[in-house]
Amino acid sequence: MSAILGERPGRNGAGELVAQVALSFNKRTYRFECAEADAERLAQIAGYLKDKLDLLIREHGPVGDERLVLMAALMVTDELFEARADIDELLEEQTGKLKSLSQTIEEARTGSASDLGRKSGS
Numbered sequence: 001m002s003a004i005l006g007e008r009p010g011r012n013g014a015g016e017l018v019a020q021v022a023l024s025f026n027k028r029t030y031r032f033e034c035a036e037a038d039a040e041r042l043a044q045i046a047g048y049l050k051d052k053l054d055l056l057i058r059e060h061g062p063v064g065d066e067r068l069v070l071m072a073a074l075m076v077t078d079e080l081f082e083a084r085a086d087i088d089e090l091l092e093e094q095t096g097k098l099k100s101l102s103q104t105i106e107e108a109r110t111g112s113a114s115d116l117g118r119k120s121g122s
Contacts, residue, residue: 021046025053026065052076 019039
């Protein structure tokens, strides 16, 4: 499988520049059109998927295109779920730290205000 950035930029019905990204897998080529600005990103994503499919082919041999693509989709989805869990954990940690810092600042501010009140009342 390979991902190739298309050499044929054109224009869509709205007159916007479009590019073509070709994805080759098991002697078939699939072409995807996208905005010219998105072509490099799509080629990177296709390359990432290619790496997953190549890994699965090495590990399991030829198990059929549909099964291979489904296995790759499950692997990528698992990575997404793990990344989301990591982000949620980091957000939770940082939220806790910010709440603690906010509480410390509020206590210091409240303490300073009462200290001022005592000094001016003396």
